[in-house]
Amino acid sequence: MIAPILRTLADLRAATSAWRKAGETVAVVPTMGALHDGHLSLVRAAKAGADRVIVTIFVNPKQFNNPEDLENYPRTEHKDAEKLEPFAVDAIYVPDVDQIYPDGFATNVSVSGVSEGLCGAHRPGHFDGVATIVSKLFNQTQADKAFFGEKDFQQLMLVRRMARDLDIPIEVVGCPTIREEDGLALSSRNLLLSDRARVYAPALNVAMTRAAERIAAGEDVATVLGEAAAEVVAGGFNDVEYMELRSAETLQPMTALTGPARLLAAANLAGVRLIDNIGVKD
Secondary structure, eight states: OOOOEEOSHHHHHHHHHHHHHTTOOEEEEEEOSOOOHHHHHHHHHHHHHOSEEEEEEOOOGGGOSOHHHHHHSOOOHHHHHHHHGGGTOSEEEOOOHHHHSOTTOOOOOOOOSTTSSTHHHHSTTHHHHHHHHHHHHHHHHTOSEEEEEGGGHHHHHHHHHHHHHTTOOOEEEEEOOOBOTTSOBOOGGGGGSOHHHHHHTTHHHHHHHHHHHHHHTTOOHHHHHHHHHHHHHHTTOSEEEEEEEEETTTOOBOSSOOSSEEEEEEEEETTEEEEEEEEEOO
16 A cells, blocks of 8 residues: 655644654654665664654756756656555655745755765855755654655765754664666666666676775875776776765765775766765774
8 A cells, every 4th residue: 555645744744643642753754755675774763763654756956056957857756656555654744845845935054064065065055955855854744753864965964963963853864875787886877878878887886896995004195095986987987076085984085094984086977966875893
């Protein structure tokens, strides 16, 4: 049975109010739709971690700095609902735009520090859009737990900081990246890759994995990162936006491996921007 699709805040609040009166815990899995196995792994974790699960689907215009990117983003609501059917989620919240950004909406949530650099440097305004929509969804669902993938590691760190700073009583749970057999991180954007581009796509993770091993072995970080970026381009990508080593705890740049670290990268392949990150053992 497909879960009820709720499109208004009033309908959402009616459902969550009944659950809370019954003493049940609520989890939310925020998405922009075009669901894949990565999203479904979050749903599975949410089902195991709470009594009730809400999956939200909202293509958020505020986190797109490129209008064409927003226009091309895949929208597959019916297929998404079918994919969620086996999980027996309790509600799919697909709010109309006016339920998120009503006329006169004038508030912007901005998180400094963790939003700077990496994707924040290449997508102006993106993380303000993320922080604003996620804070709205946290307040609208009033969930006890929220589940996010580690693939968008900077986003995960930003959401955790935002929730702490605004005293939102929610546990933000990070879940491991789900990959294809060839190592490509699952992403809704993968649907935009041509068959030819898809052949080259795994080169990003291959180069990153090799770089992480070299850094863990004590090689010079700057040298390794430069060679890894060159390897990605040689593997068929158009360019590498960034390839950086950051602290896994603070997201501060690291020039040497002095603690838990994360290797993060973004690269463009045939007009599609792909991101990935992997842990580096110290």
